Amino acid sequence: MRVEEFLRNSARLHGEKIALVAGANRLSFGELDAVSDRLAAALQRAGLEPGDRALVFMDNCWEAVVSIFAILKAGCVFSPINSSTKPDRLSYILRNCRARAVITQAKLEGIVEAARPGSSVDCVIVAGAAGESGKDVMRFSDCIADPGATPRHGGIDIDLAMLIYTSGSTGRPKGVMMTHRNVEAAATSITTYLENTSDDIVLNVLPIAFDYGLYQVLMAIKIGATIVLENSFAFPQAIFDTILREKVTGFPLVPTMAAMILNMRDLRPGFLPGLRYITNTAAALPVEHIGRLRRLFPGVTLYSMYGLTECKRCTWLPPSQLDVRPGSVGIAIPNTQAYVVDDEGRKVGADVVGELVIRGPHVMQGYWEDEQATARVLRPGPHPWERVLHTGDLFRTDSDGFLYFVGRKDDIIKSRGEKVAPKEVEAALHACPGVSEAIVFGIPDPVLGQAVHAVVVVNDPALSEQVVIRHCQKNLEDFMVPRSVSFTNELPRTDTGKLSRRLAADEFNRQETEMAK
Known part of the structure; x- marks a missing residue:
């Protein structure tokens, strides 16, 4: 199916129903x-x-x-x-x-x-x-x-439908090529496990230039649901008012938005009674935040997911598993296979860290006119007719096959000869009372090779570097404990709202250079 047929079909089935709400503008299908x-x-x-x-x-x-x-x-x-x-x-x-x-x-x-x-x-x-x-x-x-x-x-459906340009955090942005068939496969898979119906009303504050935000529109149109567009989450209370007024049932968010919600002091559990589900992707929610969100939204189903632009979505954690495996990003989405391989491309067993590989009809066709970059990530699969996506992300599985994100290959910090996954340190920091958000990266050290440095946003102004480090010492192996901590009012983000380790490191280096002058 071509993507424009999403709209044609819904217009035929739900012609008078409101398809789109954007401010004062309301359009039927x-x-x-x-x-x-x-x-x-x-x-x-x-x-x-x-x-x-x-x-x-x-x-x-x-x-x-x-x-x-x-x-x-x-x-x-x-x-x-x-x-x-x-x-x-x-x-x-x-x-x-x-x-x-x-x-x-x-x-x-x-x-x-x-x-x-x-x-x-x-x-x-x-x-x-x-x-x-x-x-x-x-x-x-x-x-x-x-x-x-x-x-x-x-x-026809193998024609190119869209080019989504990556954020370009490691260089010039690359155009991810997705056919109509790719888009339809991803949208069908996601709406299946979310159990979406035409009765859903989805509020989207995420930029539609960001594939997470874009797919809210495409999926809603596909199933005959209503999409409510807002431009930002800068004023959360106004968004909550819209959710109540429009009787919203689905609310996609990213960790930054979750942190903002959890920092609000006047919210009472169940304050959005019509909400059916919340989704999260872009980055994993800290386990501490998952627990607090569930207490704040009792009866609302929370979907923890993982994906990347090159295939839209990779995994989802069935909500019944949140209590059992709160740190997991789940299993492969329907009609997809996800597995972990070593440096030679061989599948590894449980608890062995390797690169996540995705096989499915939603995997991109490649990067626009960039054969070298395409060849690095799309490699021969189990069968001679296919290529599979090597994500560049490090994962492990548990004994039941559930996946756990460890970190980006490029993000791993090598300290004292040990490999430190920033995400594990960040998880400990998020559990520290008074810390709202945290990001971790390596800085050059003449003895250690790299030292672990943390940048945190706090909601307790009395929190000190020593308190944060002591908390980490109690919860992490010694080589993983940050050697230094700096404080900021806001962590840097990409255009799509993701926290950026590279930008945080660049800002730290700039400040260090200024201080050395």
Whole structure:
């Protein structure tokens, strides 16, 4: 199935039902289908052909959802770009994928114009109070004005549907290629274990440029559920008010949001009575936070999951296992296989740390025009007709086959000849009274090779470095205990909201350099 069929099918089955809520804007499935048809026809009139790439450079607004489905209906490939993206990065993406079109908002039009020189872009569509239309700049409102416009194309499900650009934490961003079949497989698997139905109402504050946020939209449209879009979690109480007003049943979050919720002092257990489930991915929730969330949301099912852009989702922990294996990220999602291998690619037994490998129909096709990077992660699988995804993440399994995240290969700290997984140290730090968030990395040390350093956010201003280190000494092996601790009001994050070890280390090094002057 092609992804635009998600919308066509739901419009046929649930035409009058509200599909999308974004601020004061409410669109039914029938309206969303019709408006995206009009925009798709406008893209085709502008000269876009099947397979051409088009960027959706917007925040979480109704026009962004319309744009995604319009691009697909035109037979093209969409690439969602975070609205915080700066001109240099946007320019690189435009040139890298040779985009023909950009759909954006008036407030972002200047960034697009700054990034366009040297690109293939010959069509810009601007939503909002844009300037004058021209040959290659069109108003969004004009593009959706023709009620009789209907797009035409003859694509199939192995065609490319989207390019999701990675955060680029280790270099230039790479475009992850996902076909319609990849997307459909991932969406079907996830909605199966979440037990989603058309009765669900899902609130999404995550950027739709982030695949976790994007799939909330795609999955809701696929099953005929309602998606409620918000732009941020900066004001949690306002989000809670929306959850109550819209009768939200599903609430995807990331660990940062969980930490914010748990730091709020005036919340009482059960304050969101209509909520059915909460999901978490992007990074594992600290075990301490899982327990506190369950006490704050009694009766709400908590799904702990793990995934990466290259295959969307890898594992999920059945909620019945939370008490038994709170530190696990679970088992392979439906219609997927996940296993751990050594450096030679051989499967390892229980409690042996190795690299996680994913096999399934949701695994990406590769990185856009980057054969070397693709070959590093997509390698021959158990059968001659396939390639499997080597994630670069270190895992172990228990005796029952449940998976536990150990760390990124590149994140492992080598101290005193021992290997330290930052996640294990961070888990101990999160259990320290007064610590809200923590991140750990290695710093050069003439004796140890690398010393473990922790950066923490606290909710107790009296907490000292000595107290934190003593707590770790009681709960960790000696070589894992941080040698130093620094305090901050906020940990650095990528554009998608993930805590960034690299950015934290860069900031630490910058501060050290300044102090040495």
